[in-house]
Amino acid sequence: MASTAKKSKKEGSGGDISAGEDSGLSGKDIYNPETQKALEEIDSCQNDIDALNEKASEEILKVEQKYNQLRKPYFEKRNNIIKRIPNFWITAFINHPQISTILDEDEEECLHFLTKVEVEEFEDIKSGYKIAFHFDENPYFENKVLVKEFHLDSTGDPYSKSTAITWKDDMDLTAKKKSANLKGKQGRKRPFEPRSFFSWYLQEGDPSADDIAEIIKDDLWPNPLQYFLVPDIEVENGIEEE
Amino acid sequence: MASTAKKSKKEGSGGDISAGEDSGLSGKDIYNPETQKALEEIDSCQNDIDALNEKASEEILKVEQKYNQLRKPYFEKRNNIIKRIPNFWITAFINHPQISTILDEDEEECLHFLTKVEVEEFEDIKSGYKIAFHFDENPYFENKVLVKEFHLDSTGDPYSKSTAITWKDDMDLTAKKKSANLKGKQGRKRPFEPRSFFSWYLQEGDPSADDIAEIIKDDLWPNPLQYFLVPDIEVENGIEEE
Numbered sequence: 001m002a003s004t005a006k007k008s009k010k011e012g013s014g015g016d017i018s019a020g021e022d023s024g025l026s027g028k029d030i031y032n033p034e035t036q037k038a039l040e041e042i043d044s045c046q047n048d049i050d051a052l053n054e055k056a057s058e059e060i061l062k063v064e065q066k067y068n069q070l071r072k073p074y075f076e077k078r079n080n081i082i083k084r085i086p087n088f089w090i091t092a093f094i095n096h097p098q099i100s101t102i103l104d105e106d107e108e109e110c111l112h113f114l115t116k117v118e119v120e121e122f123e124d125i126k127s128g129y130k131i132a133f134h135f136d137e138n139p140y141f142e143n144k145v146l147v148k149e150f151h152l153d154s155t156g157d158p159y160s161k162s163t164a165i166t167w168k169d170d171m172d173l174t175a176k177k178k179s180a181n182l183k184g185k186q187g188r189k190r191p192f193e194p195r196s197f198f199s200w201y202l203q204e205g206d207p208s209a210d211d212i213a214e215i216i217k218d219d220l221w222p223n224p225l226q227y228f229l230v231p232d233i234e235v236e237n238g239i240e241e242e
Numbered sequence: 243m244a245s246t247a248k249k250s251k252k253e254g255s256g257g258d259i260s261a262g263e264d265s266g267l268s269g270k271d272i273y274n275p276e277t278q279k280a281l282e283e284i285d286s287c288q289n290d291i292d293a294l295n296e297k298a299s300e301e302i303l304k305v306e307q308k309y310n311q312l313r314k315p316y317f318e319k320r321n322n323i324i325k326r327i328p329n330f331w332i333t334a335f336i337n338h339p340q341i342s343t344i345l346d347e348d349e350e351e352c353l354h355f356l357t358k359v360e361v362e363e364f365e366d367i368k369s370g371y372k373i374a375f376h377f378d379e380n381p382y383f384e385n386k387v388l389v390k391e392f393h394l395d396s397t398g399d400p401y402s403k404s405t406a407i408t409w410k411d412d413m414d415l416t417a418k419k420k421s422a423n424l425k426g427k428q429g430r431k432r433p434f435e436p437r438s439f440f441s442w443y444l445q446e447g448d449p450s451a452d453d454i455a456e457i458i459k460d461d462l463w464p465n466p467l468q469y470f471l472v473p474d475i476e477v478e479n480g481i482e483e484e
Contacts, residue, residue: 035326039471049464064298081280222295
């Protein structure tokens with residue numbers, strides 16, 4: 001029940017009132033002078049509260065930045081140990097109740113070459129984060145690393161961009177999927193989950209409904225071991241161990 | 243896109259592994275010795291990360307507590323100014339898109355006697371908060387203050403409790419409502435909103451779905467002026483000004 005620092009819904013107070021000389025209400029004569037004066041005093045008090053909220057948000061951001069730095073070496077160490085376990089990430093993906101829903105069969109094959117996942121929040125963590133997928137040499141694409149980044153644009157709206165995938169000849173898993181979809185929705189194992197891992201990865205633009213990215217950042221990445229070890233009971237796919 | 247401090251989903255790591263002497267996996271022989279060793283190292287590394295997460299949460303809590311204290315005098319000042327404006331709170335309630343939905347007509351009459359609202363998070367803000375409604379002498383009940391508190395019980399589950407209302411003779415607004423409901427759902431102005439302010443207030447037990455309390459704490463209370471000044475276009479009720 002711990003609350004985060006409160007921010008007022010709108011910058012300043014959201015009404016017709018502005019404290020100071022050109023009060024937006026003074027010309028309207030809706031309120032009597034006593035009420036008018038009280039409203040302006042509330043508005044001024046509200047500005048003081050908003051300033052405190054702003055300072056609270058900044059301090060909390062600093063704490064988060066500090067701990068992101070402190071956690072970093074542990075995440076690196078963890079990634080190095082994980083590399084010693086064959087198929088660690090694909091196993092964790094398959095065992096994860098939400099991530100498993102976007103893996104199609106061909107993609108699972110491909111993701112056996114995934115050796116390292118990294119989530120990194122930008123130094124100014126208000127502005128975003130990136131997820132990097134590192135791959136071994138593989139039959140599907142030339143890239144060694146695929147990076148999906150999440151930013152805020154100049155107006156504060158979120159957007160994402162992804163490193164383009166250099167598919168090897170006839171190995172474009174998303175093309176295959178598109179063509180399968182064209183052939184009357186054949187070839188899909190999960191009729192109610194039309195997404196796939198690589199179509200998620202390549203999807204740019206507005207990420208505000210990107211639950212998969214949030215799940216990777218806030219659930220899988222903080223503790224992947226629990227998903228490697230504990231298969232979700234609803235997962236249909238088996239995975240050969242080692 | 244600022245993230246809050248991450249906590250692992252389960253205390254420690256959530257798997258079959260426990261670092262140290264009695265590893266839960268050692269008897270199972272599912273993994274080969276190299277993988278087994280790596281898993282134990284990940285588990286140990288995860289414990290270090292969890293400890294950092296715990297410290298981050300504590301520091302953020304301290305910042306929030308500090309700013310709760312710093313905001314307090316401004317909220318008190320604001321409440322004192324608000325008292326000078328007749329019907330401030332009932333007007334803000336009526337103008338609020340969600341709170342307005344639980345006000346029935348008789349209750350609106352009664353809430354004209356509401357002079358002060360206070361939201362206070364407990365010193366250990368993890369454990370909860372309270373909302374106090376202060377009333378002038380009124381024809382409905384004897385209480386000067388009605389307090390609804392939100393706590394966590396010893397197992398961490400949320401619950402709420404409310405000061406009992408000492409209704410004056412034949413003035414129990416909830417009884418009236420009950421009897422109206424018994425008479426074939428007569429007397430309700432909003433057929434799809436069966437709740438009322440006082441039935442919300444008196445509802446104890448599990449508050450996890452208590453959106454009204456959250457709205458008062460996180461939306462109305464941080465900036466009530468905006469709701470006093472800006473009527474929501476969907477509000478049906480008119481309110482006589484002063």
